[in-house]
Amino acid sequence: MAASAGTLRSMSPSTPFLSVDLERMQANIARTADAATARGLALRPHAKTHKCIEIGRMQLAAGAVGLTVATVGEAEVFAAAGLDDLFIAYPLWVDADRAARLSHLAAVGANVAIGVDSVEGVRRLTRGGLAGRVAVRVEIDAGHHRSGCDPTAGADVAIAAARAGFDVEGVFAFPGHAYAPGARERAALDEAQALTVAVATMHDAGIAPRVVSGGSTPSFDAALAIDSPVTELRPGVGVLGDAQQWELGSMPATDLALTCHATVVSHAGGRLVLDAGSKVLGADRPAWATGHGRLLDHPDARIVLLSEHHAVVDMGDEALPALGSIVRVVPNHVCTAVNLVDELAVHHHGTDAQPAARWRVAARGRNS
Amino acid sequence: MAASAGTLRSMSPSTPFLSVDLERMQANIARTADAATARGLALRPHAKTHKCIEIGRMQLAAGAVGLTVATVGEAEVFAAAGLDDLFIAYPLWVDADRAARLSHLAAVGANVAIGVDSVEGVRRLTRGGLAGRVAVRVEIDAGHHRSGCDPTAGADVAIAAARAGFDVEGVFAFPGHAYAPGARERAALDEAQALTVAVATMHDAGIAPRVVSGGSTPSFDAALAIDSPVTELRPGVGVLGDAQQWELGSMPATDLALTCHATVVSHAGGRLVLDAGSKVLGADRPAWATGHGRLLDHPDARIVLLSEHHAVVDMGDEALPALGSIVRVVPNHVCTAVNLVDELAVHHHGTDAQPAARWRVAARGRNS
Numbered sequence: 001m002a003a004s005a006g007t008l009r010s011m012s013p014s015t016p017f018l019s020v021d022l023e024r025m026q027a028n029i030a031r032t033a034d035a036a037t038a039r040g041l042a043l044r045p046h047a048k049t050h051k052c053i054e055i056g057r058m059q060l061a062a063g064a065v066g067l068t069v070a071t072v073g074e075a076e077v078f079a080a081a082g083l084d085d086l087f088i089a090y091p092l093w094v095d096a097d098r099a100a101r102l103s104h105l106a107a108v109g110a111n112v113a114i115g116v117d118s119v120e121g122v123r124r125l126t127r128g129g130l131a132g133r134v135a136v137r138v139e140i141d142a143g144h145h146r147s148g149c150d151p152t153a154g155a156d157v158a159i160a161a162a163r164a165g166f167d168v169e170g171v172f173a174f175p176g177h178a179y180a181p182g183a184r185e186r187a188a189l190d191e192a193q194a195l196t197v198a199v200a201t202m203h204d205a206g207i208a209p210r211v212v213s214g215g216s217t218p219s220f221d222a223a224l225a226i227d228s229p230v231t232e233l234r235p236g237v238g239v240l241g242d243a244q245q246w247e248l249g250s251m252p253a254t255d256l257a258l259t260c261h262a263t264v265v266s267h268a269g270g271r272l273v274l275d276a277g278s279k280v281l282g283a284d285r286p287a288w289a290t291g292h293g294r295l296l297d298h299p300d301a302r303i304v305l306l307s308e309h310h311a312v313v314d315m316g317d318e319a320l321p322a323l324g325s326i327v328r329v330v331p332n333h334v335c336t337a338v339n340l341v342d343e344l345a346v347h348h349h350g351t352d353a354q355p356a357a358r359w360r361v362a363a364r365g366r367n368s
Numbered sequence: 369m370a371a372s373a374g375t376l377r378s379m380s381p382s383t384p385f386l387s388v389d390l391e392r393m394q395a396n397i398a399r400t401a402d403a404a405t406a407r408g409l410a411l412r413p414h415a416k417t418h419k420c421i422e423i424g425r426m427q428l429a430a431g432a433v434g435l436t437v438a439t440v441g442e443a444e445v446f447a448a449a450g451l452d453d454l455f456i457a458y459p460l461w462v463d464a465d466r467a468a469r470l471s472h473l474a475a476v477g478a479n480v481a482i483g484v485d486s487v488e489g490v491r492r493l494t495r496g497g498l499a500g501r502v503a504v505r506v507e508i509d510a511g512h513h514r515s516g517c518d519p520t521a522g523a524d525v526a527i528a529a530a531r532a533g534f535d536v537e538g539v540f541a542f543p544g545h546a547y548a549p550g551a552r553e554r555a556a557l558d559e560a561q562a563l564t565v566a567v568a569t570m571h572d573a574g575i576a577p578r579v580v581s582g583g584s585t586p587s588f589d590a591a592l593a594i595d596s597p598v599t600e601l602r603p604g605v606g607v608l609g610d611a612q613q614w615e616l617g618s619m620p621a622t623d624l625a626l627t628c629h630a631t632v633v634s635h636a637g638g639r640l641v642l643d644a645g646s647k648v649l650g651a652d653r654p655a656w657a658t659g660h661g662r663l664l665d666h667p668d669a670r671i672v673l674l675s676e677h678h679a680v681v682d683m684g685d686e687a688l689p690a691l692g693s694i695v696r697v698v699p700n701h702v703c704t705a706v707n708l709v710d711e712l713a714v715h716h717h718g719t720d721a722q723p724a725a726r727w728r729v730a731a732r733g734r735n736s
Contacts, residue, residue, distance in 0.1 A: 013736065014463060014465045014466060014736040015736060016735055016736060017736065048676060048677075070676065070677045071677065090633075090643075090677060091633050091634050091641075092633070093631045093632070093633040093643065093691065093692055095382060095631075097382045098382060117634050117636060118634060118635070118691065120691045120692075121633075121634075121691070124692070141636060141637070145636075145637050145673075145680075146636070146641065146673060146675065146678050146680055147633065147634040147636045147641045147678060148634075148636055149636070176675065263461045263463075264461070265458075265459050265460070265461040265489075265515065266459050266485050266486060266489075266515040266516075267486070268485060268509060268513075268514070268515045268516055268517070269509070269513050273459075273514065273515045275458075275461065275736075276735075278650075278652065278704055279703075279704060279707050279733075279735055280735045282646075282651055283650055283651040283652040283653070283701070283704060284646065284651040285651070285653070305513075305514060307514065307544065308416060308438065308703055308704065309416075309438045309439065309458060309735070310514050310515060312513075312514055323461065323486065323488045323489070324461055324488075324492070333651070335647075335676055336646055336647060336651060336676065339647050339708070340707070340708075340733065340735075341733060341735075342733055365647075365708065365709060365710055367384055367644075367647055367648045367677070367708075367709075368381065368382040368383060368384060368385065368643075
């Protein structure tokens with residue numbers, strides 16, 4: 001007996017839920033891998049975006065040399081699934097617990113590098129007994145002004161690490177200041193310049209970096225187009241995309257592969273009220289964003305108010321979709337949205353009824 | 369053998385983690401309950417803030433008449449633990465799945481009321497076979513302009529529900545526009561006025577509301593101080609508090625009972641970099657907030673940059689706490705922070721070593 005459309009619909013989860021457009025995501029993975037390969041660059045996608053074993057496997061199958069993660073907990077989740085060539089791109093402060101966990105990862109054969117941006121941080125790693133067990137990469141501030149050494153100061157940290165017996169693989173940067181309108185090219189140039197200085201300073205100190213790692217999704221295309229010492233790129237968001245990338249111009253709407261399916265619950269005040277709020281979309285809202293996310297199929301609509309379980313949408317001149325309609329919301333920041341759910345519904349492109357699969361967000365909540 | 373301080377420290381979770389100050393939370397519960405009782409008002413705290421069975425039980429023990437929740441999923445979690453007098457303060461659009469789940473709650477004896485703000489919404493409830501199984505309360509827009517009927521239009525929805533066989537308990541509002549500097553009293557007055565009109569219109573239509581429910585944490589004190597038809601209040605945040613309440617002036621820093629313990633991982637750029645980011649603090653940041661959260665023990669410090677695993681703090685004239693120090697961050701919005709973790713560490717006031725308990729965030733992620 002053929003299932004009716006109504007039956008199929010009822011097999012989708014109740015809204016709000018996050019859905020991956022499988023074919024779009026596969027195309028994003030392939031395009032990113034091909035672009036890096038064409039320039040002879042290694043690709044190490046940041047898995048904090050998706051936190052899913054299935055997606056990490058696809059990225060590796062497409063040619064990624066390994067994965068980037070943000071925490072020891074994320075490294076544990078991916079290593080346990082056999083995805084064990086990992087760079088923790090973070091200046092970890094290693095306490096006894098983290099030292100034991102990193103030692104265990106090394107003991108079971110995982111190939112782990114971790115970030116460091118201070119001599120004190122190197123001392124903690126040393127005290128944790130991690131020399132010879134994990135490799136290190138020195139973080140360089142390329143203009144985002146978050147963590148990271150001044151480019152001329154990275155060599156001091158590298159020397160300290162090398163003397164303590166660590167394999168110093170090289171340097172890394174994150175040009176996060178690419179997250180502003182018109183800033184993508186400038187951020188890529190800043191990164192290239194900062195890493196050039198850092199590499200030269202390390203060479204002067206007698207250390208030859210094998211890995212010079214950079215990149216973000218908004219700066220990715222620009223980083224491929226310029227002269228740069230970069231040997232590896234670490235884009236995260238681009239595998240799924242989000243409203244920030246759409247609005248920055250780094251991904252067109254037709255590449256966006258993750259949406260939140262939401263139901264129209266009210267027409268109060270002549271606006272659309274959806275059952276998706278900050279507890280499934282995330283509350284990220286940079287000052288330059290046009291709202292709290294976007295509607296994929298209504299590009300002129302704006303989410304003007306977001307609370308925990310409501311998104312209020314101004315539809316402009318467009319008629320309001322009927323009460324009970326399901327609309328697709330693109331979160332502003334996919335990494336924080338994915339971290340809010342236990343699983344992703346996976347749909348084939350153009351279908352939104354029965355999911356083709358459900359993937360567990362295996363590293364959800366692994367903040368430490 | 370007595371445990372050393374070092375041993376105790378190591379028994380705390382690795383940072384970042386959320387910690388509840390037990391005595392402060394208990395004082396918040398008692399103060400809120402006593403204030404409502406003194407005015408003869410029912411208290412139905414919003415459990416979306418804490419999502420914990422243990423905290424819900426304490427609120428009921430202190431005199432709450434039941435709990436408020438935002439979703440069917442939250443109702444299921446609390447009902448399963450026996451906390452089954454529940455109001456889902458949301459204009460649910462009831463699909464087949466939600467209708468079946470609400471019917472099941474009624475079948476196992478839970479006493480559930482749900483929000484409705486349209487005649488179409490009543491029709492969905494009716495079609496779902498819920499008349500006689502759940503009670504309804506009509507949502508009134510009191511000036512926040514999210515969901516909810518115009519005060520003069522609520523009676524139409526109430527009449528439709530009564531004719532369909534539902535027990536119409538009354539009306540409710542959420543004065544969310546209290547979330548702005550200097551707006552608390554105004555929002556409480558707006559709510560009282562909107563509910564007065566709604567109640568009068570319903571009386572004219574021959575319906576006598578038994579419950580007139582309002583309230584939020586910032587408007588709570590003002591709502592107790594004014595003439596109002598309100599019979600019940602539903603504060604949520606006040607049980608734990610957050611940086612928004614601190615900055616709005618509705619809770620002093622000395623009442624704040626939830627912090628994120630975070631480690632200083634870097635002094636890059638002469639600022640403090642903490643290992644707590646938006647994936648544990650949440651990204652809520654109203655335009656009027658001074659930053660992305662506050663440091664409980666450094667009131668002049670400002671979190672000037674927040675990413676997923678970094679908070680960058682400008683300490684002003686204060687010396688930087690040492691690398692490896694643990695500081696306590698008050699999230700801007702406690703409801704979204706709690707929803708990011710699987711459990712809360714519970715500490716006695718003034719201690720931060722071995723947690724006295726760990727409470728599961730039982731309704732985490734229950735968005736539907």
